[in-house]
Amino acid sequence: MWRTRTSTLRYAGVMAVVTRDELEASLDALRTSTPDPRAGILGPRSVAWRLGGDLAVFAGGGRAALLQLAHPMVAHAIDHHSRTRADVLGRFQRTFRNVFAMIFGELEDAFAAARRVHQVHTRITGEMPAIGTWPTRYAANDADALRWVHATLVDSVLVVRARLGTLAPADRDAYVIEMNRFAMLFGIPRALLPRTHADHAAYMAGMIDRLAVTASAREMAHFLVGRSGATQPALGRVSEAMTAELLPPAIAAAFALRPARVTVRAGLAAIGPLYRSLPRSLVAIPAHAEARRRLAGRGPSRLGAWTERQLFSLAQRTTR
Numbered sequence: 001m002w003r004t005r006t007s008t009l010r011y012a013g014v015m016a017v018v019t020r021d022e023l024e025a026s027l028d029a030l031r032t033s034t035p036d037p038r039a040g041i042l043g044p045r046s047v048a049w050r051l052g053g054d055l056a057v058f059a060g061g062g063r064a065a066l067l068q069l070a071h072p073m074v075a076h077a078i079d080h081h082s083r084t085r086a087d088v089l090g091r092f093q094r095t096f097r098n099v100f101a102m103i104f105g106e107l108e109d110a111f112a113a114a115r116r117v118h119q120v121h122t123r124i125t126g127e128m129p130a131i132g133t134w135p136t137r138y139a140a141n142d143a144d145a146l147r148w149v150h151a152t153l154v155d156s157v158l159v160v161r162a163r164l165g166t167l168a169p170a171d172r173d174a175y176v177i178e179m180n181r182f183a184m185l186f187g188i189p190r191a192l193l194p195r196t197h198a199d200h201a202a203y204m205a206g207m208i209d210r211l212a213v214t215a216s217a218r219e220m221a222h223f224l225v226g227r228s229g230a231t232q233p234a235l236g237r238v239s240e241a242m243t244a245e246l247l248p249p250a251i252a253a254a255f256a257l258r259p260a261r262v263t264v265r266a267g268l269a270a271i272g273p274l275y276r277s278l279p280r281s282l283v284a285i286p287a288h289a290e291a292r293r294r295l296a297g298r299g300p301s302r303l304g305a306w307t308e309r310q311l312f313s314l315a316q317r318t319t320r
Contacts, residue, residue: 016143016189023118023187027111030184037107039295041181047174048182052103052157053288054280056164060156062243066221067152067211070251073138073145075217076128081140099153100287102185106294114185131212147192148207150183155204158197159246165272172197213254221255226318235318242268 030041042048069075101113121140130136138145154176161167173196180193194200222228225243226236244257245268252259281289286304293301 017139018118018141018143018146018187018189020118020122022189023114026184026187027114030111030181031107033181034107040103040105040107040110040291041185042103042178044292044295046178047171048103048178049288049291051161051167051171051175054283054285056160056166056275056283057157057285059242060160060246062224062239063159063246064152064156065224066243066247066255067156067251068149069217069221070211070213070254071145071148071207072131072134072212072214072217073128073142074149075214075220077124077126077138077140077145079216079220080126081124100285102182104287104291110185118187131214133210134212141187143188143192146186146188147183150179150186150188151200151204151207154179154200156246163246163268163272164275166276176200208248208251211251211254213251218255221257224318225257233317239318 031037034041036043069078098113098117102110105113118141124138124140126138127136128138140146158167158172158175161171176194176197176199180190183193184190194203219228225240226233227240232240240257244252244259247255247257275283284292286307290300290304293299293304
């Protein structure tokens, strides 16, 4: 059902914008199905905390960002309404703090972040040039566009985990289903959400066939990997190589990314066993570690705050 509705809306050029009332109804449904509000929408026993709770998720950040930019509506909205080029660090911080609050925060923190994001999105609407079968109107709260952004995040975590050898077959369905609760924080209708990993994979394959990388999307992608200036930062080269290797080949080519060298492929293969051997406490992202401390009745750690600052600074050092 969910795939049919998406196709019908898109090819008819009709948008289904999530309203504030629809968002609140979705949040109410989450509230009634959350056993422990202190643990948030997912909780420490979830597969989502385990798969999305350590530093490996950042390896797929470039992949998710470029898949989103390959969606013409998303790219046009970011190009015309975002200060990404002027404030890379600020946008990175705001995005991830909202996402981490939604996934690892207490229930009311997750709801506050959801309402904040929705409110910002209400101002992002307009017209765009005709591109294939895509509509000429866009809105950041469009249910189908939100569905795509959500799917790229889910898919990129799964792809990175598979590359590292840390993805059990049973985890795929569980992760996709659990992350539907994250999708509810954006008011994405249940009819658009997958019931299995197979549903998710079919949706991704269909969307990738339809994506269209515009000139502005390509320019933004090159900026994000530091190729907009005279020289490319070392971290930008690493980010570009990693992203090119993880993206579907046709999408990487459409963005004119430099192909990953053999050393990058070999490195990805070699790092898996090493990464799996590291203590989980050593590789946990700060938001995950702090959530566990909170549930154990412990206060925030200075190490967590320091690690977060270092991670956020990497975004700026990648582009310049």
